[in-house]
Amino acid sequence: MVERGGAKAPAAGGAGQGGEIFQTEASWSISSGDMLCLHTGDWRTERPIFVKEECNACGFCYIFCPIQCIHDDEDGIHYAADMEYCKGCGVCAKECPTGAIVMTPEGGFDECR
Amino acid sequence: MSAAETNAAAGAALPVPAIAAQPQTKVITGNGAAAWAAMLCRPDVVAAYPITPQSEVIEQLAKFHADGVLDCEYVTVEGENSAQNVICGASMAGGRAFTATSSYGLVYMYDAMFNTAGYRAPVVMINVNREPPGIHAVCSGQQDMISVRDTGWVQLIVENDQEIMDTTIMAFRLAEDHDIQLPVIVNYDGYYLSFLAESVEVPSITQVDDYLAPLKAQPPRPQLLPGSNLGCGSHGIGMGYVELRKKHMAAMERVKPKLEEIEAEFTAAFGRAYGGQIEKYRCEDAEIVLVTSGSAVGTAREVVDAKRAEGVKVGLVKIRLYRPWPKEALAAAVKGMKAVGVLDRSICFGWDCGPLYMELRAVTPECGVVPMLSFIDGLANMDITRDHIAGMIDDIQAAADGRPYQQVTWLP
Amino acid sequence: MAELRKRQPKVCDYYVDEDSFSPGVAFCAGCALELNLRLISRVLGKDIIFVGTPSCSAPVLHGQNTMAWHKHAYYACTMTGVASSATGLSRYYEKAGIDATVVCHTGDGCAQDVGFQTLSGAAERNEKMIYVCYDNEGYMNTGIQQSSATPFGASTSTTPTGRESRGKTTGSKNMPLVMAMHEIPYVATATLSHLEDYAKKLVKAKEAAKHGFAYIHVFAPCVVGWKIPVDSSIQVCRDAVKTNYFPLWEMEDGVYRITQKVRDPKPVGELTSTVGKFKHMRPEETAILQAQVDQRFRVLQALCAGSAAAEAPAAEAAPAGE
Numbered sequence: 001m002v003e004r005g006g007a008k009a010p011a012a013g014g015a016g017q018g019g020e021i022f023q024t025e026a027s028w029s030i031s032s033g034d035m036l037c038l039h040t041g042d043w044r045t046e047r048p049i050f051v052k053e054e055c056n057a058c059g060f061c062y063i064f065c066p067i068q069c070i071h072d073d074e075d076g077i078h079y080a081a082d083m084e085y086c087k088g089c090g091v092c093a094k095e096c097p098t099g100a101i102v103m104t105p106e107g108g109f110d111e112c113r
Numbered sequence: 114m115s116a117a118e119t120n121a122a123a124g125a126a127l128p129v130p131a132i133a134a135q136p137q138t139k140v141i142t143g144n145g146a147a148a149w150a151a152m153l154c155r156p157d158v159v160a161a162y163p164i165t166p167q168s169e170v171i172e173q174l175a176k177f178h179a180d181g182v183l184d185c186e187y188v189t190v191e192g193e194n195s196a197q198n199v200i201c202g203a204s205m206a207g208g209r210a211f212t213a214t215s216s217y218g219l220v221y222m223y224d225a226m227f228n229t230a231g232y233r234a235p236v237v238m239i240n241v242n243r244e245p246p247g248i249h250a251v252c253s254g255q256q257d258m259i260s261v262r263d264t265g266w267v268q269l270i271v272e273n274d275q276e277i278m279d280t281t282i283m284a285f286r287l288a289e290d291h292d293i294q295l296p297v298i299v300n301y302d303g304y305y306l307s308f309l310a311e312s313v314e315v316p317s318i319t320q321v322d323d324y325l326a327p328l329k330a331q332p333p334r335p336q337l338l339p340g341s342n343l344g345c346g347s348h349g350i351g352m353g354y355v356e357l358r359k360k361h362m363a364a365m366e367r368v369k370p371k372l373e374e375i376e377a378e379f380t381a382a383f384g385r386a387y388g389g390q391i392e393k394y395r396c397e398d399a400e401i402v403l404v405t406s407g408s409a410v411g412t413a414r415e416v417v418d419a420k421r422a423e424g425v426k427v428g429l430v431k432i433r434l435y436r437p438w439p440k441e442a443l444a445a446a447v448k449g450m451k452a453v454g455v456l457d458r459s460i461c462f463g464w465d466c467g468p469l470y471m472e473l474r475a476v477t478p479e480c481g482v483v484p485m486l487s488f489i490d491g492l493a494n495m496d497i498t499r500d501h502i503a504g505m506i507d508d509i510q511a512a513a514d515g516r517p518y519q520q521v522t523w524l525p
Numbered sequence: 526m527a528e529l530r531k532r533q534p535k536v537c538d539y540y541v542d543e544d545s546f547s548p549g550v551a552f553c554a555g556c557a558l559e560l561n562l563r564l565i566s567r568v569l570g571k572d573i574i575f576v577g578t579p580s581c582s583a584p585v586l587h588g589q590n591t592m593a594w595h596k597h598a599y600y601a602c603t604m605t606g607v608a609s610s611a612t613g614l615s616r617y618y619e620k621a622g623i624d625a626t627v628v629c630h631t632g633d634g635c636a637q638d639v640g641f642q643t644l645s646g647a648a649e650r651n652e653k654m655i656y657v658c659y660d661n662e663g664y665m666n667t668g669i670q671q672s673s674a675t676p677f678g679a680s681t682s683t684t685p686t687g688r689e690s691r692g693k694t695t696g697s698k699n700m701p702l703v704m705a706m707h708e709i710p711y712v713a714t715a716t717l718s719h720l721e722d723y724a725k726k727l728v729k730a731k732e733a734a735k736h737g738f739a740y741i742h743v744f745a746p747c748v749v750g751w752k753i754p755v756d757s758s759i760q761v762c763r764d765a766v767k768t769n770y771f772p773l774w775e776m777e778d779g780v781y782r783i784t785q786k787v788r789d790p791k792p793v794g795e796l797t798s799t800v801g802k803f804k805h806m807r808p809e810e811t812a813i814l815q816a817q818v819d820q821r822f823r824v825l826q827a828l829c830a831g832s833a834a835a836e837a838p839a840a841e842a843a844p845a846g847e
Contacts, residue, residue, distance in 0.1 A: 020356060021352060021353045021356050021590050021591060022353065022356060022357060022360075022590070022591055023591075024335055025233045025294050025334075025357075025360050025361070025364065026231065026232050026233040026294075026335075026345075026346075026357065027231070027232075027345075027346055027347045027348070027349050027353070027357055027588075027590070028335050028343055028344065028345060028347065028588075028591070029343070029344035029347035029588025029589070029590070029591050029592055029593040029599075030342060030343060030344075030591055030592075030593070031342045031343075031344065031588070031592070031593040031594075031595065031596045032342040032596070034592070035546075035547040035592070035593060035594060035595065035596065036547055036589060036592045036593060036594045037547045037548060037549045037550075037594075038547075038549035038550060038551055039549055040548075040549040040550070040551075041549075043554060044554070055529070056529070056532075057529050057530065057531040057532055058532055058534070059531070059532060059533060059534045059537070060534065062534070063534045063536055063537070063720055064560070064717075064720075064759050065560075066552070066555060066556055066557065066559040066560040066563075066758070067548070067549075067550075067552075067559055067563070068544060068560075068563045068567075069548060076531070077529050077531045078529075082548065084548070084549070085548045085549045087554035087555070088554060089554040089555030089755050089756055090555065090754075090755060090756030091555055091756050091757075091758065091759055093756060094756040094757060094759070094760060095759055095760075103756075157617055157620045157621070158613060158616050158617055158620065160613075185620070186616035186617070186619060186620050188612060188613075188616055188650070189650065190609065190612075190646060191642060191643070191645070191646030191649070192642060192643070192646070194605055194606065194609070194642075194643070195606070195608075195609035195612070195642075195643045195646055195647075196609075197606075197609075198602065198603075198605075198606035198609035198610040198612075198613060198643070199609050199610070199612050199613040199616070200613060201606075201610060201613060202600065202602075202609070202610035202611065202612065202613020202614045202617070203613035203614065203616060203617040204613070205600065205613075205614070206613065206614045206617040206618060206621075207617065207621065208617040208620065208621065210613070210617075224603050224605055224606070225603065225605070225606055225609075228602065228603055228606065337574065337598055337600055337614065338598060338623065338625075339572040339573070339574055339598055339623070339624070339625045339626070340571065340572045340598065341598045342593075342596050342597075342598065343598055343599070344587070344588035344593045344598070344599040344600075344601070345599065345600045345601065346587065346588075346599075346600060346601030346602070347587055347588025347589060347590060347591070347592075347593065347601070348587050348588065348589050348590070349590065350589050350590050353590035353591075
């Protein structure tokens, strides 16, 4: 911890010196660079499987996903979820009007181990 | 800096309202002096909520605002808690902000005051001392000031209307100094000063602009602006929390030399001096000393003069800076005295004495153990009279002479 | 096989950007509040200033030391100080000529209880800001305690069912109407099942906030606190609208209108039977809740009818062509 003495101390709020967490005098966060991020994909116990034959490309899964992790599939028509972050909540499957999303237990998948 | 000053830095001239264009002598109340001082410092945002004996401060500011003398956002909030949050928000956005309160209003702001201090928002607040809730009293007393001691604010307390004017101006200079960045309260006794009309030297607004001008050259503080990717008030996690507390404490300590520095600048500009953290009156060859604060100091000066004329070697120490506690200056002032008395206008629950007395006792290791007497007087507008103070000096002398004395005395 | 045409849901027309939040944040799986924040971010854009407070959103809106979970400018307050702190920000921006949209984002506990005074004061002063209250009908972050938004009969950790108790004994405060009675430029109710409706209201609120106070009350279930399946929060929002438990309406400069007409409202039992916090309720208790829902809707209808009548004479008075 840097000690500051009387009037000759380095200006308050100056650049953090050796070991300081904050460059500021008060608790300011700065997110112009990296943001905090949790690997929420670790949370899930089941994942959405997108059954393209049943999909009508309505986009409901895309708009209702609470974490907004559903994005265009490679074919540009259908949708897929980002498995890094998908929490497996199942809202997409519930909201899908054609039953094109099926929540499937994680145990059957080899990746993310 | 205020928005007006930012614009001035960019080339626009600061407007000079006619009524503040020249230095002048005015007969105004303490509340009037506070309002004038605040207006002269060009706050961007003023939060206003009435409470006796402060209301005239915000009323005068409303009049200045309505007449175009004060170009600010004048926010008539629905309670003092909101007043505090308004000025903290305005300050964190980058503005200069001000409010005034007293007693019930001050304690109603309690949670918000921690916020302002922790965020290091350099706001200035007037507190007109009045007894807080618990025993209803629309009366003077310093218990309100004592009750917010540990919120992390700088606190000053003044003796007369001129000092209200001058200290409020200095408060903006102190709060916003880059080495400090702390909120400042200027306290003065309700009734005795708030409604007392005295002759006050009022600087011109240009003189005040010049006095505050050094702030413009200092590095800017963080400012919450749209698109800034900044978060004000993040969680302090682990050592992050500890670090910020340490920084706040260090800033508090820097207030002591900084106050002396900016007061010296004030004296150079305006010719008036107050001694910085404390003022010593007739202490040079004193053997006993009375320590007190606020309007009682004025009465005490006269009694000390009278006692001196009788041959009593008594001095007076006036506490101006309450937070941080001027422990070094006080230790030096009372060192070598045969006995010391402290006159409090409030009480310290848990220590069965006055609070300023309790804190002076804590300086004992530095100044040596001598008889120290606590006098509690002036609660709820019970006047601190010349006879009371004369009696206190007699008691302190008795202690110095080795005669029996009472450690804590409640007056009248 | 017929070529599949990709359709864009209408709410997408209102997105100005991706949301400014980190992809992995600590909201419960299936939480409607997460969708709420991401939607606001997408529709109102990255330059808004969020003002928040302890709540379920705080762990994500507040930074941690020097880092944050999103890129918006953000101001954290005590629960007692949200609308007042936002006032300070908003007033300074006004003074300094800085174009800014201040968006307060709190739960029902803050808006309706401990932060109500300051919200009411800011509304009375017509401060320039948007205030979004996400209503999950209780203090969820602290453990599902009741608030003045908790409905009659609901089981919470401070109104639990037991030998002597049947859940909350009083109804909730009609908060959107309370805010409308402040006669501010814009008040709306919204929910996460009707995203286009909500997005339109956000855009209207942003416009209103240039001149005064805009308030949006969002119905957002708590998966944990309400004891609903993790995938059901959007469905519960939809059921709340379908039963008139949470009608979607807006008030724009004194004119009330229902924005989502429900032709054949379902009995409130269709909502309460799917939500765990109500499942102990007997038919006579559900009937009390139904009566409250009906009464509240009648008041809303009267306000809408009154608004329509006030607008009609202007049309009738126009000369019939000649």
